[in-house]
Structures are given as C-alpha cells and as structure tokens.
Amino acid sequence: MTMTLLRYVDRIVNIKMLGLVVIVMMSSSICFGDDNGYITISNPFTRKAPLAVPLLMTMSKSKVEERLSAEACKTLSSLLEFTGYFKLIDHAAFLENPGVKGIDVFKINFRNWTMIGSELLVTGSILEKNGDVTIEFYLYDTFREQQLVAKRYKGSDKSIRDICRRFGTEIIRKFTGSQGLFHSKIAFVSSGTGNKEIYICEFDGENPVKVTNTKSITLSPAWSSDGTQLAYTSYEKGKPDIFIKNLGRGNVTLLTAMTGTNITPAWVPGKHDLAASLSFEGGQGIYLLTREGKIRKRITSKWSEWGIDVSPSFSPDGDNMAFVSKRSGTPQIYMQHMDSGRVKRLTYQGKYNTSPSWSPTGQKIAYSGVSESKFEIYVMDLKTGEVEQLTREAGDNESPSWSPDGSMIAFSSSREGYTRIYVMTSSGTDQRRLLFLSGEQTNPKWSPNIFNN
Amino acid sequence: MKSDSAYDASLIERYRLNLGVEIHENWAFSENLAAGQKNLLTKVTFEVLPNGDIRNVRITRKSGNDYMDSSATMAILKSSPVRPHPPGLNKPFIEVRFEFTPKGLE
Numbered sequence: 001m002t003m004t005l006l007r008y009v010d011r012i013v014n015i016k017m018l019g020l021v022v023i024v025m026m027s028s029s030i031c032f033g034d035d036n037g038y039i040t041i042s043n044p045f046t047r048k049a050p051l052a053v054p055l056l057m058t059m060s061k062s063k064v065e066e067r068l069s070a071e072a073c074k075t076l077s078s079l080l081e082f083t084g085y086f087k088l089i090d091h092a093a094f095l096e097n098p099g100v101k102g103i104d105v106f107k108i109n110f111r112n113w114t115m116i117g118s119e120l121l122v123t124g125s126i127l128e129k130n131g132d133v134t135i136e137f138y139l140y141d142t143f144r145e146q147q148l149v150a151k152r153y154k155g156s157d158k159s160i161r162d163i164c165r166r167f168g169t170e171i172i173r174k175f176t177g178s179q180g181l182f183h184s185k186i187a188f189v190s191s192g193t194g195n196k197e198i199y200i201c202e203f204d205g206e207n208p209v210k211v212t213n214t215k216s217i218t219l220s221p222a223w224s225s226d227g228t229q230l231a232y233t234s235y236e237k238g239k240p241d242i243f244i245k246n247l248g249r250g251n252v253t254l255l256t257a258m259t260g261t262n263i264t265p266a267w268v269p270g271k272h273d274l275a276a277s278l279s280f281e282g283g284q285g286i287y288l289l290t291r292e293g294k295i296r297k298r299i300t301s302k303w304s305e306w307g308i309d310v311s312p313s314f315s316p317d318g319d320n321m322a323f324v325s326k327r328s329g330t331p332q333i334y335m336q337h338m339d340s341g342r343v344k345r346l347t348y349q350g351k352y353n354t355s356p357s358w359s360p361t362g363q364k365i366a367y368s369g370v371s372e373s374k375f376e377i378y379v380m381d382l383k384t385g386e387v388e389q390l391t392r393e394a395g396d397n398e399s400p401s402w403s404p405d406g407s408m409i410a411f412s413s414s415r416e417g418y419t420r421i422y423v424m425t426s427s428g429t430d431q432r433r434l435l436f437l438s439g440e441q442t443n444p445k446w447s448p449n450i451f452n453n
Numbered sequence: 454m455k456s457d458s459a460y461d462a463s464l465i466e467r468y469r470l471n472l473g474v475e476i477h478e479n480w481a482f483s484e485n486l487a488a489g490q491k492n493l494l495t496k497v498t499f500e501v502l503p504n505g506d507i508r509n510v511r512i513t514r515k516s517g518n519d520y521m522d523s524s525a526t527m528a529i530l531k532s533s534p535v536r537p538h539p540p541g542l543n544k545p546f547i548e549v550r551f552e553f554t555p556k557g558l559e
Contacts, residue, residue: 029477038496038550039473041528044482049524085483119481119527143527175520176488407485425485 047429048087052118053077056135057099059127068160069099069126072135076122076164079182080171082204083407084430089118098123103138105147113142120148122171131157137167139174149174161206172405181403183449186410187211187221187230188421192439198232200247203403203446205421205435211245212252219443222265222274227450231255231265231274242276244291256293266312266321275299275312275321283307286323300336301343303327313356313365322346322356322365333367346380349387353378357409359402359426366390366400366409377411379426390428401446402426410434410444464539469549472501475535480528482555487518494554495525500546505534508546525553 029043055073058065080086095112102108103123113121124137133156139149149170153163165182172180184203189196193210196217201208212218214236222231230245241257242265256262260279267274272291277284281298283306288296300309300323308326315321322335333347333356346365347353353369363382368375371389375396380387391397395414402409406426413422416433419440424431435441487493496514499507510529515522529551538544 038552039469040552040554041473041477041480042554042556043477044480044524044555045478046481047483048481049483049486050481083485085486087481114531117479117531119524119531141523143530144523175486178488427484 046087049085049119050089050117051080051086051120051122052089052094052113052116053080053122054091054094054097055099056124056126057103059125060129062128064157065126065128068128068133068157071160072124072126072164075161076137076168079164079168079204083172083181084425085172085175085407086120089116103136105140105145108140110140110142110145113140118142128157133157133159133163135160135163135167139171176405178405178407179449181405181408181446181449183451184404185227185447185450186401186421186434187223187445187447188410188412188441189219189221189443190437190439190441192437194439198230199437199441200230200447201435208435208437211247220264221443221445222267223445223447224267224272225270225448227447229267231267231276233263233265242274254293255291256289264311266314269314269316269318271318275314277310277312283309285309286312286321299338300325301341311355313358315358316360316362320358322358324354324356333365335365346382347387355399357400357402360404360406364406364426366402368398368400368411377409377428379409388428390424391431394431397422399443401444403446404448408446410446412442412444461542461544464542465544465547468536468539468542468547472532472535472549473551476528476532476551479531480524480553482521482524482553484555487521487555490518490521492554492556493518493521494552495522496550496552497525497529498548498550499529500548501535501538502546503538503544505537507533507535513550514552521553521555525551528553 053073053076056069058069077088081088093116096109103125119142121140121142127134135153137151138147141148151167151170155163168182169180181203185200187198187200190199195215197210198212198218198221199208199210214234217235219233228248232243233240234243240261240263242255242262243252244255245252258278258280263277265274265276274289275286278287285298286300286309287298309323311324313322320335320337322333324331325334330351331354333353334343334345336343350369353367355368357366364379366379369378375398377390377397377400378387397411397413400409400411408423409426410423412419419442421434421441421444422431423434493516495516498513499510501507510526512522
C-alpha cells in the first residue's frame with residue numbers, strides 16, 4: 001500500500017512539472033492547500049482512535065482480584081469497541097504491563113504505548129475485600145502524556161460491568177460532551193417462544209429478558225422518555241390494542257381497546273401523553289391520548305373515509321411528528337407541526353417508505369424504504385433534504401431506531417435468512433448482528449439512557 | 454549552478470508530498486468522537502532534520518475541537534522519524550506545513 005502510494009505521489013509531482021497537477025491530485029487524500037504552501041491531508045486513514053486497555057493492577061494480588069481485573073479489562077474493551085469509535089490494540093503488542101509497573105502518569109513509559117500506535121491508554125487498579133470492590137480508572141493521551149480522565153468507583157464484585165459502563169460513559173463524555181449509550185437498552189419483538197413477545201436487552205445485546213407474556217402477537221414497543229414504561233400493541237384480546245407495562249413494578253395496564261385497530265404507539269417527549277394510530281372512526285388516524293387512554297385530540301386530519309396514517313415518531317422537542325400516510329396513494333413519510341397542524345411530505349423516492357425514527361439530535365429522520373423490491377435503511381437530513389442509503393444488497397432491512405446519543409442505529413435485517421436485530425454506526429459502518437436468540441427478532445426500539453437502575 | 458535552487462525546491466516539494474503520504478497513513482480520526490462536528494480544519498507546521506527526526510510541531514490554526522487538533526499532532530509525532538532528507542540536499546532542516554481536514558468522511 002505504502003509503496004503504491006509513494007509511486008503515486010512521485011507521479012503526481014512529475015506530472016505537476018508538466019502543468020497537469022490539479023487533475024490528478026483531486027482524487028488523492030494529499031494535495032496542495034490553497035495558501036502559504038500548506039499541503040492538505042484529508043480523509044483520515046483510520047476512522048477509529050487507537051486505544052490500549054491493559055489489565056488492571058491488583059492491589060492485594062489475590063486470585064479474586066486477578067479474575068475481576070480480567071473481567072473489567074474485557075468488559076471495558078468490549079463496551080468501547082461496540083461504539084465503533086475505537087480500535088482496540090491487541091494485548092500481544094503491549095511492551096509494558098502497567099499492572100506491574102504502575103498505573104499513574106509518573107510510572108508509565110508513554111513511549112512504549114506510542115511505539116505500538118496507541119493514542120489513548122486506559123490504566124486501572126482494583127482492590128477487593130470481602131466482596132467489596134474499589135476500582136480506579138485513568139484515561140491518558142499517550143502522545144501528550146496527559147491524564148484526560150481519572151475516576152474511582154466503589155461497588156461489589158458483581159458490579160464490574162456497571163462500573164465499566166460508568167467509566168466508559170466518562171470517556172465518551174470527555175470527547176463528545178454527550179452521555180453516550182452505555183446506559184441504554186433495546187426493546188424488540190422475538191418469536192422464540194412460538195408467540196411474538198417483547199424482550200429487552202442491554203445496548204450491546206447482553207442480558208436479553210422477555211418482558212411480556214401475552215401468548216399472542218405483540219408488536220411496536222415504545223419507550224417512555226424516562227425509560228420506565230413500555231407501550232406496545234398486543235392481540236391478546238383478539239384484536240390489536242395498546243397496553244403499557246411499568247418496567248419497575250412489572251404491572252400492565254390497558255391504554256386503549258377502542259373499536260377497530262389500535263396500533264403503533266409513541267410517547268410525546270418529556271410527557272405522559274402518547275400518540276397512536278386508531279381506527280374507531282373508520283380510517284386509521286393518529287390521535288393524542290393521555291396515559292390513562294383518554295383521547296385528547298385527533299392529530300392527523302381525516303383526509304379520506306378510509307385513509308391510513310400510522311407510525312408516529314416525535315422530534316426530540318416534541319414540536320413535530322413524523323408519520324406514515326397513504327394520502328398520496330402509496331405509503332410515504334410526512335411531518336406535521338403539532339401546534340399549527342402544518343403537514344409536509346418528506347419522501348418522494350420509491351413507492352413504499354415507512355418506519356420513521358427521528359434522531360435524538362433532531363436533524364435527521366431514519367426510515368426504511370423499498371429499493372428494487374428490498375427494504376433498505378435510509379437517513380434524511382431535514383435541513384438539506386439529502387437522503388443517504390445506509391444498507392444495501394443484504395436482505396430486507398427495516399425498523400431503524402436511533403441510540404440515545406444519535407451515534408448508532410438498530411434495525412432488523414434478513415441478511416442471514418431469519419430476521420434478526422443488527423446495529424450500525426449512524427453513518428452506516430460497522431454493521432453487525434446484535435444478539436443470538438432463537439426465533440426471529442424484529443421491531444427494535446432503542447431506549448433513552450436509564451441511569452438509576 | 455544555474456538551477457541548484459530550483460532543483461532543491463523540486464526535491465523539497467516532492468519530499469513534503471511524500472511526507473504527506475507517510476503521515477496520512479498514521480492519521481486516525483473518529484468523526485463520532487469529534488461529536489460529529491463538520492468542517493474541521495487544523496493547520497500544523499513542523500521541522501524535519503536531515504535524519505528524518507521531526508521537531509518543533511506547532512498548531513498554527515486550531516480547529517475548535519481538541520480531539521481533532523490532537524489527532525493531527527499525533528499523526529505527525531507517530532510518524533517520526535520519517536524518511537531522511539533526499540541525498541544531495543544540504544539543509545539543516547526542512548519546514549513542512551500541513552492542514553488536516555476530515556472532509557471526505559462518509
């Protein structure tokens with residue numbers, strides 16, 4: 001690779017002497033800048049920050065501490081790698097062991113880390129006594145030899161993952177200022193029991209738990225803004241109605257079982273109200289309901305006796321709602337201003353666009369649309385109207401849902417045969433399967449960060 | 454004698470571009486870690502000694518994002534020592550000016 005590029009540059013310079021440089025150099029990542037002899041380097045060679053996470057220093061050198069050190073190292077590495085932000089350096093490449101040599105800025109030979117290409121280094125120590133654990137974690141910039149984050153955590157020997165999530169969140173906050181996604185969960189529908197039930201797993205697919213027991217068809221999970229309640233559609237009374245499960249207490253309440261079809265609930269951000277698509281007036285329209293199921297108003301206008309408006313998704317400030325409507329003949333995505341009622345059609349490409357999901361930053365809407373008879377995930381920039389296709393040529397890809405920091409998207413895909421849950425970065429990179437469960441998994445919905453669980 | 458300086462300038466120009474390739478290969482930057490900020494531009498100057506050692510790395514224009522500035526500096530420091538000066542070039546050091554911009558990220 002290097003030699004090829006070097007020859008390429010040699011050619012660029014030779015050609016420049018003939019006065020043809022601009023044409024050739026436009027395609028390179030290296031070219032002359034426009035002032036004062038600067039050479040422009042664009043397009044990073046690696047799009048992840050190289051990071052080393054060696055074993056923690058064991059303070060009393062016990063076997064338990066050694067085991068917990070390995071667990072913390074593995075857990076933190078896997079959390080950070082999941083984000084797609086970091087490239088974890090292989091332990092086999094390490095030139096020193098901070099667990100033995102020392103973990104603070106005076107004991108670390110940063111040259112040993114820069115030499116193996118590590119730009120960031122996490123060190124830590126662990127002290128265990130009668131099941132109580134104290135962990136110190138540090139993040140260093142290896143080239144500047146600077147400490148970026150220092151934290152101490154106390155917990156039990158069962159809370160290693162939680163401590164790693166908290167420190168991982170500090171690392172993400174240091175760079176991005178956001179809370180990241182390590183305290184979020186993903187709800188989804190799985191058919192593993194023979195019925196479609198709702199499950200919840202952690203953001204990285206760990207610890208999946210079945211949370212409904214309807215023994216029927218259960219669909220469309222929707223998280224409340226504080227992550228304590230889950231609304232969903234269930235056929236347990238013989239037709240689609242909407243229920244709410246309190247995840248803390250475990251009790252289920254019926255939101256609405258009006259005549260007809262009651263589907264696709266969505267919570268209004270920061271409120272106890274929900275929007276849902278109901279058909280008691282004939283066509284399928286979107287209504288605003290209280291937490292107790294009382295209808296406050298019809299949100300979408302009645303454009304036809306048998307019109308269909310479904311799948312509401314609110315902007316983070318709750319001022320606007322995206323939804324799917326067949327008012328133009330085919331399912332397309334629209335947005336409606338909640339106060340004025342003003343409606344704008346968003347999608348024009350393709351004959352079937354559905355499942356809008358408004359990004360937490362408010363600037364984008366992800367959705368699935370049919371392209372060449374396959375469903376693909378798209379993201380629309382609301383400012384420019386530009387649409388980017390994130391999946392292609394890999395089965396049907398549906399039901400996108402943003403992580404709470406907007407950095408990732410969960411979706412379902414049939415790329416490996418059965419439909420499963422996958423995740424990718426919000427730019428479409430690092431697509432991978434989230435978890436392994438029997439049956440098919442669909443309808444992922446990413447929760448907000450839930451800090452007090 | 455007639456074109457010593459022109460010849461040197463051409464050698465140095467080619468040398469700088471080749472450094473650009475070397476240093477580009479060491480540039481690791483995650484757009485997400487920069488909180489998705491667009492249109493970032495960091496300008497850096499440094500000097501290369503005849504043996505390829507890099508010294509005096511200075512940011513001459515900050516991007517407004519510390520991580521972006523840091524990643525540009527790291528790419529340069531990571532690359533030291535770079536290739537030695539071209540044979541026949543008798544300079545105590547070569548000054549190099551790079552501007553880093555992640556444009557082209559998808």
